[in-house]
Amino acid sequence: MGITRLEIDLTSLRHNYDYLxxxxxxxxxxxxxxxxxxxxxxAAEVALYLEKLGVDYIAVAFTQEGxxxxxxxxxxxxxxxxxQPDNFENIVERCLEPSIYSARILKAFSTFAKAxxxxxxxxxxxxxxxxxxxxxKKSDLEFIVDQCQQTTAIxxxxxxxxxAASEDKKEEAFTRNQIKSFTQTAxxxxxxxxxxxxxxxxxxxAILNYPEAQFDMVRAGIGLYGYGNSPEEDLHxxxxxxxxxxxSQIHSIEPGESVGYNRAFQAENKSSTATIPIGHADGIxxxxxxxxxxxxxxxxxxxxxxxxxxxxxxxxxxxIDCQEGDDVIxxxxxxxxxxxxxxxxxxxxxxxxxxxxxxxxVFHL
Ligand SMILES: *Cc1c(COP(=O)(O)O)cnc(C)c1O
Numbered sequence: 001m002g003i004t005r006l007e008i009d010l011t012s013l014r015h016n017y018d019y020l021x022x023x024x025x026x027x028x029x030x031x032x033x034x035x036x037x038x039x040x041x042x043a044a045e046v047a048l049y050l051e052k053l054g055v056d057y058i059a060v061a062f063t064q065e066g067x068x069x070x071x072x073x074x075x076x077x078x079x080x081x082x083x084q085p086d087n088f089e090n091i092v093e094r095c096l097e098p099s100i101y102s103a104r105i106l107k108a109f110s111t112f113a114k115a116x117x118x119x120x121x122x123x124x125x126x127x128x129x130x131x132x133x134x135x136x137k138k139s140d141l142e143f144i145v146d147q148c149q150q151t152t153a154i155x156x157x158x159x160x161x162x163x164a165a166s167e168d169k170k171e172e173a174f175t176r177n178q179i180k181s182f183t184q185t186a187x188x189x190x191x192x193x194x195x196x197x198x199x200x201x202x203x204x205x206a207i208l209n210y211p212e213a214q215f216d217m218v219r220a221g222i223g224l225y226g227y228g229n230s231p232e233e234d235l236h237x238x239x240x241x242x243x244x245x246x247x248s249q250i251h252s253i254e255p256g257e258s259v260g261y262n263r264a265f266q267a268e269n270k271s272s273t274a275t276i277p278i279g280h281a282d283g284i285x286x287x288x289x290x291x292x293x294x295x296x297x298x299x300x301x302x303x304x305x306x307x308x309x310x311x312x313x314x315x316x317x318x319x320i321d322c323q324e325g326d327d328v329i330x331x332x333x334x335x336x337x338x339x340x341x342x343x344x345x346x347x348x349x350x351x352x353x354x355x356x357x358x359x360x361x362v363f364h365l
Contacts, residue, residue, distance in 0.1 A: 260306030
């Protein structure tokens with residue numbers, strides 16, 4: 001297929017799911033995080049495939065992502081990590097389960113659920129244990145209990161928190177403190193509520209590095225897509241997505257000639273360049289231009305030369321035996337997104353989720 005496409009290998013997804021599950025203690029459940037189009041792949045395909053494999057829960061960041069999954073036929077419970085009051089109508093209509101992260105959101109959702117005559121509508125309480133992004137503080141505990149006991153319209157289904165540095169061994173003391181703090185707050189809440197919601201705190205790196213933080217469920221994101229935030233764990237995982245393009249045209253460039261906008265590349269020697277139909281509008285950051293980033297052609301590295309255009313890049317193929325129409329790998333299992341990310345001081349999360357919706361998704365079993 002001679003066009004730019006993102007090839008997604010569902011067998012690799014299954015492998016990653018099985019591997020992460022093999023790292024869980026008995027009876028720990030798995031939530032698959034499919035926010036941001038399944039980390040740039042395809043949220044619906046990933047969720048439906050994992051649903052068939054028996055995944056226990058799905059998480060998305062925003063309400064519209066959950067609505068899209070329901071439209072695609074996903075019936076597994078879906079946690080919305082970051083809802084707003086303006087989303088509540090859609091949340092209840094589509095049986096999505098909100099993360100409740102502040103007094104404002106708790107009051108607003110409780111009022112909404114009552115008005116909609118809900119009974120025991122499942123909510124998930126987010127506790128801030130040090131990330132300082134979203135979540136209740138320890139001192140909000142009485143307020144939470146009070147609000148929950150005032151009504152039967154809502155019911156706490158789970159209590160959760162998020163770790164700030166589970167991939168970073170240097171922050172082990174901080175992480176252990178987050179785990180301890182979460183355990184204490186959750187146990188106090190359970191005692192005061194008089195029932196036991198399930199608990200979860202681990203993302204991918206915590207699954208791998210902190211088995212004591214598995215509680216009742218874990219929330220796996222990047223690991224499912226094949227990246228483990230460390231060279232050792234990457235060996236066990238398989239990147240599910242391969243970003244592939246094609247050589248549209250090859251040019252012979254004479255010394256002194258320039259390539260691309262603003263003449264950013266100037267040839268010193270006679271060289272060959274290949275033009276590839278993928279640009280910053282497809283997710284190739286402009287930061288990757290001018291020799292920073294590179295692609296792979298026939299197993300060889302071809303640096304991006306000049307500025308990244310909206311719809312194209314030019315790469316140096318002087319040393320590569322290649323032809324117009326040949327495949328170009330931007331990243332994939334044999335040409336990791338980790339390297340591409342590092343070249344622009346980023347992380348695979350950003351490289352993967354940057355692949356824009358203009359790029360065709362192709363699925364393989
Ligand atoms: C994105 C996210 C995750 C998944 O993290 P990974 O590092 O991709 O496994 C889990 N929990 C929350 C709250 C998140 O926002």
